[in-house]
Amino acid sequence: MTGFSDQSVAARLHSVRERVAAAARAAGRDAAEIRLVGVSKRQPVAAIRAALDAGLADLGENFVQEAVAKMDELGHAPGAGPAAWHFIGALQSNKTAAVAARFDWVQSVDRLKLAERLSRQRPAALAPLNVCIQVHVGAEASKSGAPLAAAGDLARRVAALPQLRLRGLMAVPPPETDPARQRAWCRQLAALYFALQQEGMALDTLSMGMSDDLEAAVAEGATMVRIGTAIFGPRA
Template identity: 45%
Template sequence: MTDNTVSTPDQLRQRFEAVEQRIQQATAACQRETDSVELLAVSKTRSSEEIRALAALGQRMFGENYLQEAISKIEQLAELNLCWHFIGRIQSNKTRPIAEHFDWVHSVASLKHATRLSQQRPEGMSPLNICLQVNTSGEASKDGHSPEELAQLLPAYQQLDRIIVRGLMTIPAPVAETEDPKQSLKLLHILRDQLKTADNPLNTLSMGMSDDLEDAICEGSTIVRIGTAIFGPRNYN
């Protein structure tokens, strides 16, 4: 359960503009085009009203971790035609509703789950965009393929009919727990460059959050997943 103070539209606007400014400054510092990085607003535990307020400012991409909560919001906000990304841990018994409701899934760490998502994606919908999760920090507590495992499995992923492997995703170790906060980000970029082909450029790197978006952008991120810096801190009880 959560106990979050709902942000006012003005608070959301100020934080949203501040994050957009950080992205602009980071891309300029790394000599990248501003539009080469997309902002994914992580709206888990936040209200439909807050999402609606952000949508009014032009934000279209929203990321959710908790399936039932997300489906409720997707249904309530259907008329806004938003782009919904599932970024939470995938469970086998929940692949069907994920396949039926989302446009993207960032947290695919199992060929079994990807196969189920492909089989359960409705025919009337466009193929599901996925990012393959890589455990670049080697933490036992985290999901994700090792770089070596992913290199072996990638061809099997790419043969699935109703999904498109768009790129890679990682969740780095907390900055305070690593000597080089950029190491995981660098590893994902290097891995993508090793695995990409002309037929599948793997042009999406989903990495970077509120605390490290600048480092992620300079290491090649194309989607930064920002929650706290937009919505304010979350209180988990």
Template identity: 45%
Template sequence: MSSIQQNIEHITSQIHSAEQKCGRARDSVQLLAVSKTKPNQAILEAAHAGQRMFGENYVQEGVDKVQFFNHNHPDLTIEWHFIGPIQSNKTRHVAEHFAWVHTIDRAKTAQRLNDQRPEHMPALQVLLQVNTSGEASKSGLDTDQIFELAELISRLPNLKLRGLMSIPANVTDYNSQLAAFKQLAELKDQLSEKHPDLDTLSMGMSGDMEAAIEAGSTIVRIGTAIFGARDYANKN
């Protein structure tokens, strides 16, 4: 058994334990393997271990991986999520290659992704990124901007709004982590009054996964704990 497979099994066990602890249904939380800077071989090992959802932060690197697996491993049904910032000149690449985008925070980005989504592909599943911590250095919408952008996306035929995503402040105190995640969950509940199909909260990483799951996360984003330390010299 490879170390990647062992890591996936360990994290999956942690997720199931957290689900049980807070009374949630088993498998109500999905594991998104963050594969940025990781080689195709590592992703292939994870896929052979049963992992099918992968998250990429850098457009060209992610596109290269999507194309590699489509060409060399068409039997593997991999769902590719884009979870990094999107520059306007890169939206076409994202629209043409990914199934999900977690980081919508501007109307211009949403409109371009909609217009550039190929007709033969299903609607792009999207999340609004929210800056719950209020940090100027963090990407994401202020809470008062969410509802207007959600309304715009609801009118775009090639996008499907699924929920919210956040990267809260890096704190180690469990109660502080929980409070930040509950804030996002409450925003989703408010948004669901107008958009009842919302079903996704992308929140929680290795250090705050349990708090995220207690607060209602449906996707946790885990990278280093699966693949080991990242080598940013490989970033595109």
């Protein structure tokens, strides 16, 4: 990783925290209510360790085998640290057992069969697996997620599964450079999230916002942002 050092990761993490704090102030919000997930896919373990040493408490990974190898090297066990690990990528059915056993969160649940497998395969000795429904906002065929119109019903069904704890919603909006358009995509997810809360669902996580649009996401109510290159630098 060109230019990697513990100091560079710590400095970038500090800069991201400052951005989150500034965005929260601009929106009249408390930065403490916004959780920062460092997206560490294709990043070396040394960079992840530097981020943990600098206080990062949540890590996001897209690929199961890569993530499990990192967990083994860092000594992670679900619920036992040194950080909470979030699976945020598209999940194949043949990988659900490993994810259910090793991760603390799955943010990419987009269909009921996937949720049912995760619930069945979550070890009974562990706390229920934290999950978010991934919602497809935008028309990009390459993106995963439940259709916006169907996501509410999926959330209600997932909430009833015994070894899962439904925490909220997640989306990967289309890339935009215009802050108004960024906010418009985030607003779609936020509207569903707040509507489900009004129904009485105990949701506490609205996961949206990445390196290029975290300010828009915070302005629209994000409680979790997923930041990769702005913390770790370019991927190998």
